[in-house]
Amino acid sequence: MLLKAVVYAVLAYLLIPLVVIVLFSFNAEQSFSFPINGYSFRWYALIFQDPQLGQALVKSLMIATATAIVTLVLGTAASLAWLRLGRFGRSVLEILCITPIALPGLFLGVSLLVLAAQLGVRLSMVTIVVSHVVLSVPMLMIAMRARLALFDRTLEEASRDLGASQIGTFRRITLPLIAPTLISCAILSFALSFDEFVVTSFVAGTETTLPMYIWSMMRRTVTPLINSISTLALLFSVMIMAIGFVVGRFKRASALSDRASS
Amino acid sequence: MNRGISSETPLIEMSNGQKKFGLFQALTNIDLTINEGEIVTLLGPSGCGKTTLMRIIAGFEALSSGSLKIDGKDVAALPPEKRPVNMVFQRYALFPHLDVFDNVAYGLKVKGVAREERRSRVQAMLKTVQMESLAHRFIGELSGGQCQRVALARALVNGPRVLLLDEPLAALDLKIRQHMLAEMKRIQMETGATFVYVTHDQDEAMILSDRVVLIDRGRIVQVDKPQDMYFRPRTLFAAKFLGETNLFEGKAGASSDGQILLQTPDGPFDITAGAVPMGGAHTAVMSVRPEAMSFRRCASQDDHELEAEIDDVIFSGSRSFFHLVSRGGQKFRVQVQNLPGAELPGTGDMVHVCWRKDSAIILQP
Numbered sequence: 095m096l097l098k099a100v101v102y103a104v105l106a107y108l109l110i111p112l113v114v115i116v117l118f119s120f121n122a123e124q125s126f127s128f129p130i131n132g133y134s135f136r137w138y139a140l141i142f143q144d145p146q147l148g149q150a151l152v153k154s155l156m157i158a159t160a161t162a163i164v165t166l167v168l169g170t171a172a173s174l175a176w177l178r179l180g181r182f183g184r185s186v187l188e189i190l191c192i193t194p195i196a197l198p199g200l201f202l203g204v205s206l207l208v209l210a211a212q213l214g215v216r217l218s219m220v221t222i223v224v225s226h227v228v229l230s231v232p233m234l235m236i237a238m239r240a241r242l243a244l245f246d247r248t249l250e251e252a253s254r255d256l257g258a259s260q261i262g263t264f265r266r267i268t269l270p271l272i273a274p275t276l277i278s279c280a281i282l283s284f285a286l287s288f289d290e291f292v293v294t295s296f297v298a299g300t301e302t303t304l305p306m307y308i309w310s311m312m313r314r315t316v317t318p319l320i321n322s323i324s325t326l327a328l329l330f331s332v333m334i335m336a337i338g339f340v341v342g343r344f345k346r347a348s349a350l351s352d353r354a355s356s
Numbered sequence: 357m358n359r360g361i362s363s364e365t366p367l368i369e370m371s372n373g374q375k376k377f378g379l380f381q382a383l384t385n386i387d388l389t390i391n392e393g394e395i396v397t398l399l400g401p402s403g404c405g406k407t408t409l410m411r412i413i414a415g416f417e418a419l420s421s422g423s424l425k426i427d428g429k430d431v432a433a434l435p436p437e438k439r440p441v442n443m444v445f446q447r448y449a450l451f452p453h454l455d456v457f458d459n460v461a462y463g464l465k466v467k468g469v470a471r472e473e474r475r476s477r478v479q480a481m482l483k484t485v486q487m488e489s490l491a492h493r494f495i496g497e498l499s500g501g502q503c504q505r506v507a508l509a510r511a512l513v514n515g516p517r518v519l520l521l522d523e524p525l526a527a528l529d530l531k532i533r534q535h536m537l538a539e540m541k542r543i544q545m546e547t548g549a550t551f552v553y554v555t556h557d558q559d560e561a562m563i564l565s566d567r568v569v570l571i572d573r574g575r576i577v578q579v580d581k582p583q584d585m586y587f588r589p590r591t592l593f594a595a596k597f598l599g600e601t602n603l604f605e606g607k608a609g610a611s612s613d614g615q616i617l618l619q620t621p622d623g624p625f626d627i628t629a630g631a632v633p634m635g636g637a638h639t640a641v642m643s644v645r646p647e648a649m650s651f652r653r654c655a656s657q658d659d660h661e662l663e664a665e666i667d668d669v670i671f672s673g674s675r676s677f678f679h680l681v682s683r684g685g686q687k688f689r690v691q692v693q694n695l696p697g698a699e700l701p702g703t704g705d706m707v708h709v710c711w712r713k714d715s716a717i718i719l720q721p
Contacts, residue, residue: 251416252449254436256463256514266466270453 112328119321126318137322147323150307154288157219157303161226161287166280168227169234173242173272174264176235191235194228202228203296210297217299225297226290230283237282241275281334289327365392367517367550368413373422375408375574382408384574386422390518395544395551397561400571401597406554409571410520413552414443427517442511443520447527448503450495456482456506457491463514481513484546485539501532508540512547519544521553525560537563558598562586570594592719595643602649602688608640608718616718618642621684625660627718641721646677646691648715651700651707660716662709664688666701676700680709 122132141147172191176184194202206225210217249271253263291305298306304327308320366389373386383405390396398406411417412424415436424431431439442463450459458465460481464474482488485505495503504524511519521540525533537560544551555561561568562582570577570585570593578590589595592603606620615626618640625642644660654661664680667687671694678690678701690709692700701707 246447246449248445248447248449249451251436252443252445252451253462253466254416255414255441255443256466256510257437258462258466259437262466266462267451 115321116325116328118318119325121318121321124318126316137318138326140319141322141326144319146302147304147307150302150304153219153301154304157222157226158284158287160219160223161230162280162284164223164227165230165234165283166276168231169238169279169283170272170276172231172235173238173276174268176239177242177245177247188235188239192232195232199229199292203293206293207296217297217301219301221297221299222294222301222303223287225293226283226287229290229293230286233286234279234283237279238275242272245271284334285331288331366390367392367427368552369423369425370413370419371423373409373412373424374420375405375412375417376420382574383412386576388569388576388579390550390552392517392550393548394566395541395553395564396567396569397553397555397565398569398571399555399558399561399597402556404571405574406556406571407522410443410522410552410554413518414441414520415439440517441520442514442516442518443522444507444511444524446522446524448507448524450503450506450510452495455492455494456487456498459495459506460509460513462510467514477513478509481509484512484543485509500528501536504528504536505539508543512543512549515547516549518550518552521551523555524553525555525557533560540564562598568598570597572597587715587717589643589717589719592641592643592721595717595719599645600689600691601643601645604642604644604686604688605721606640606642608638616640618718620686622662622682622686623684625716626713627716628714639721641719643717643719644688644711644715646689649688649690649709649711650692651690652710653708654710658713659710660713664707664709666703666705666707669700669703680707 117130118126119137120133120135121130122134122136123130172187176187179187202225206221206228207217210221215221249267250263253267254260258266289305290303291309294303295306295309302310304323308323311317312320368388368390370386370388373383373388374381375383386409388409398409400406408417412419413426415431415434415438418432426440451462454462457478461474461478464477469477479488479491482491485508487502487505487509490498490502495506498506507524524540525536528536540551541564551564553560553564562585565582567579568582568585569579572593578585578594580588585594586598589598595601595603604618604620604622604625606618606625608616608618611617611626615628618625618627620642627642662682664682664686666678667681668679670677670679674694676692676694678692679687680690681687694700
């Protein structure tokens with residue numbers, strides 16, 4: 095009984111803020127007070143009247159996509175290396191990879207900014223992507239570690255034994271087996287990049303991402319527009335995760351039906 | 357044992373093979389020839405180097421020095437995928453994202469065998485291992501014994517000259533294990549492949565093999581037919597590792613008629629068979645199998661006899677095991693076949709134990 099109550103309390107703690115935002119995004123009035131006196135889509139309509147907001151959104155999407163792709167490539171390479179390392183090598187690689195997120199974002203932002211200045215790199219979307227990759231690779235390493243620990247390397251040996259080359263083994267055995275892990279990790283790094291604020295604010299230069307734009311709006315006045323933007327962002331994140339899930343399911347189902355017909 | 361398919365043509369030849377992992381010497385002076393069509397087991401306790409030896413033949417490890425030839429060709433430079441051998445892995449290593457059919461077809465697909473031929477060869481092989489009806493199951497949906505069959509089929513469908521099996525039955529329970537042993541013998545006869553079988557289980561080795569290669573701490577101790585290995589072990593390790601045996605320690609010396617005379621606390625025993633250098637008195641051990649002993653007075657000059665007290669009796673269905681202590685303080689075991697109505701001595705009885713002289717072997721401790 096008590097256990098159940100605790101579980102519900104934790105769930106409520108996690109979800110109530112989300113519910114509040116979604117609810118107020120449909121509020122007809124400007125105020126943030128209960129009870130809500132009427133519902134409307136006026137805050138959603140306002141989103142489309144703000145061209146700067148649209149630009150910030152497009153930039154955030156581009157940055158998140160680039161981050162996910164770069165992280166995926168680096169992450170695949172890192173995970174293959176990880177599979178081939180001994181216990182000692184694995185811990186060293188983990189410590190090296192995880193250090194960046196153990197640092198406060200503030201320090202990371204400052205150090206990336208200093209580095210860019212030292213190298214004479216102009217701050218732009220590229221520096222934002224680079225800093226997001228620095229943040230998301232460690233996350234990816236953590237997420238991947240548990241699942242890759244279950245990967246059986248004798249499968250690769252079996253494939254070699256049956257006549258496949260090293261590259262053939264990677265394509266036919268290793269990649270299909272680690273692909274679900276990699277895809278979910280790519281989605282995770284997309285989400286991380288999409289709402290990253292602290293580090294971005296240091297390295298963005300004159301660029302404005304969606305979180306930065308929202309923050310600048312909040313500085314002027316707290317407008318219910320924030321609620322509708324957040325709700326859309328939430329919907330978008332849920333959709334991405336759902337797509338990842340459905341694609342995984344669909345691939346398995348089609349694989350099954352292929353075999354049944356052959 | 358010889359089913360007429362093994363020939364004298366050497367297929368695998370290793371000479372003076374050495375393997376080091378850093379400072380650890382895993383294999384020492386391995387000289388081994390395996391003939392075409394044979395079933396050879398590499399038998400030894402865990403950590404003795406038998407799996408390393410197999411992985412060297414498969415190409416996953418390289419010899420530190422020495423040479424390895426397969427089918428007359430030196431294979432030192434060949435990667436695993438280029439060797440005419442296939443392996444059945446200890447935990448099967450079946451591909452979890454493929455079904456049974458695609459697992460078995462994998463080797464042929466990789467080698468570019470045409471679709472129609474691939475299909476018929478896979479189906480024939482699935483039939484051999486009696487898995488045709490489960491061809492479209494995924495690996496996660498199979499039992500241990502079924503996985504074993506798929507692993508065998510996946511290796512054999514490629515028509516390897518040599519099939520390497522790394523403790524393939526270790527993960528199965530006893531009943532299925534015995535059944536799979538019989539199955540493997542049948543499949544070996546049907547395919548004619550040479551089987552090299554790694555195990556730490558002496559029963560599997562004796563049931564399956566044409567020849568047993570006994571390995572201890574990285575060295576080959578003895579290579580023999582199972583019967584010879586069991587009845588004529590050449591070392592104490594071999595005698596103890598294969599089956600159960602009683603060991604009587606004493607001082608050995610030559611007797612007048614050229615036999616070895618072993619002086620024990622229970623008196624002298626004269627022995628013909630064994631691997632002990634003649635001449636000079638030295639410590640030696642006589643080995644007698646429990647099933648070679650029986651409760652009776654000696655009938656002839658060809659027997660050894662010992663008086664002993666029964667300490668314990670263990671009944672186990674078809675057989676009974678008697679724990680005895682001799683007058684000289686030697687503990688040993690006697691195994692008796694149980695027959696209905698037979699009267700056997702009980703705990704505390706003094707009995708005469710007798711065995712044929714030629715069932716005793718003398719060994720160096």
